[in-house]
Amino acid sequence: MEIAIKLFQFILSISILVILHELGHFLPAKYFKTKVEKFYLFFDPWFSLAKKKIGETEYGIGWLPFGGYVKIAGMVDESMDTEQLKKPAEPWEFRSKPAWQRLIIMMGGVTVNFFLAWLIYSCLSYFKGETFHDNAKFENGIAVTDAGKKMGLHTGDRILKIDGKPAERMETSTVNMLFANNVTVLRDGKEVTFPVNEDGVAEVLAQREAKAYFAPRFPTVIDSLTPTGNAKAAGLIKGDEITGVNGKPVAFFDQFSEELARYKNQNITLDIQRNHVPQKIEVKVDPQGKLGFTTDTSVAQKEFEKTQVVKSYTFLESIPRGFQRTIDVLTMQVKQFKI
Incomplete structure (x- = not known):
């Protein structure tokens, strides 16, 4: 049942987005007195689930849920209908309209998407803030x-x-x-x-x-030990925090790793904290610069969580912030295409 509800919510969300996008083409086309032959949610090859003609436009729901389309007379679109182009242009056709009107009709869907994203990000900024x-x-x-x-x-x-x-x-x-x-x-x-x-x-x-x-x-805190590893043989146990190597302080795992790399296949003395009690343990580093244990990832996660903040916005602040977030997301998407 839960899967069915999520599927319904997904289809409903996509349907709303598609309808709003296609309205971005439909409304300026109507405003510029361009004939709109079809307005469809989802595609309808061979047949449609539902349709009704109102005026000159057929409104319908297709069976193929991969978007939707508005069929505008005199314009080659998703339907790939090129037969109409073989006839002379009519005043109500897309191809007979001035270039600036054609541009507005074509850009209408993208424009609606942009303003919808602005609205959504503004609402999110106001009601939820931003977590980063x-x-x-x-x-x-x-x-x-x-x-x-x-x-x-x-x-x-x-x-x-x-x-x-x-x-x-x-x-x-x-x-x-x-x-x-x-x-x-x-x-x-x-x-x-x-x-x-x-x-x-x-x-x-x-x-x-x-x-x-x-x-x-993050600090070096032992989680699990390799059964045959040098760390276990030396007496290290889960929960030990390593704070030094041969008397040199190593507050963080990156420092500890660098020090181990210097002592491959050698014996070293570790300074550790066990139950908040300092101890020293002798252990041999293997040829790969390892001791045979994994670190406690929850410690790293806790350090990462310390850097998390939630930023709140007033109603007036959320509007320009929503605009900026829209621009930032578009910019980031373009950059990630290059990665």
């Missing part, structure tokens, strides 16, 4: 992959600006930086602006890391 991850909340900076480092980022950076514009949201920053000329970060207490390295961008795209080349930093 704030770059300013990354108090310990970011952890960066090798490809991200090649772009010019450093682990520990806090992102401030992209091409001179404030970079507030992580969700858009990950994509925007791939198309940026320069990025400004807070690095070791100082603002640093650097050009984005194109080779690094290419590596990020090649590795399909477009949204994962940087992330929040």
Whole structure:
């Protein structure tokens, strides 16, 4: 029953969007006294589920739920009816209208889509606000992959600006930086602006890391251990937090990983916290620079959740914000097509 309800809701939503889009073509065509032969929700090859002719226009519901269409006399559309073009143009046909009227009729559907998106985003901004991850909340900076480092980022950076514009949201920053000329970060207490390295961008795209080349930093807390791994043999257990390697503090997993890579196939001393009690444990690093355990992902998730904010808007603020969100989504879609 639940699946049937969701399917109904989906079809209803699509139907409303299709009807509004086609009205964007239908209304200006009528206004410019252009003959509209058909107005259909869904396509109707061979037969339709329902139809009724009112005036010169046949209104109907097709059986193929892949959109809809308005058939305008003198215009080649989804119906691919070219027979009418073999006859001389009539005053009520699309092809006989001035270019500016034809443009308005053709752009009507897209225009309605834009204003509908503006309305929806304005309503969402007013009633729900916006939830996003704030770059300013990354108090310990970011952890960066090798490809991200090649772009010019450093682990520990806090992102401030992209091409001179404030970079507030992580969700858009990950994509925007791939198309940026320069990025400004807070690095070791100082603002640093650097050009984005194109080779690094290419590596990020090649590795399909477009949204994962940087992330929040998090402590190294053990979750599960490999039964035959060195970590288990040394006495490490689930819940241990690693805070140092050979006396060097490693507050975050990225620091711990870098230190392990320096001691492949060597014995090291780990500083750990077990039930809030500090301990030292001797363990051997394997040839791959690993100890044989996985980290607790819930710790990383909690650190990520700390950067989440909900921004509220008044009624008057929600209208321009809805417009900007519409533009931002369109821009982001175009950028992602290039990724």
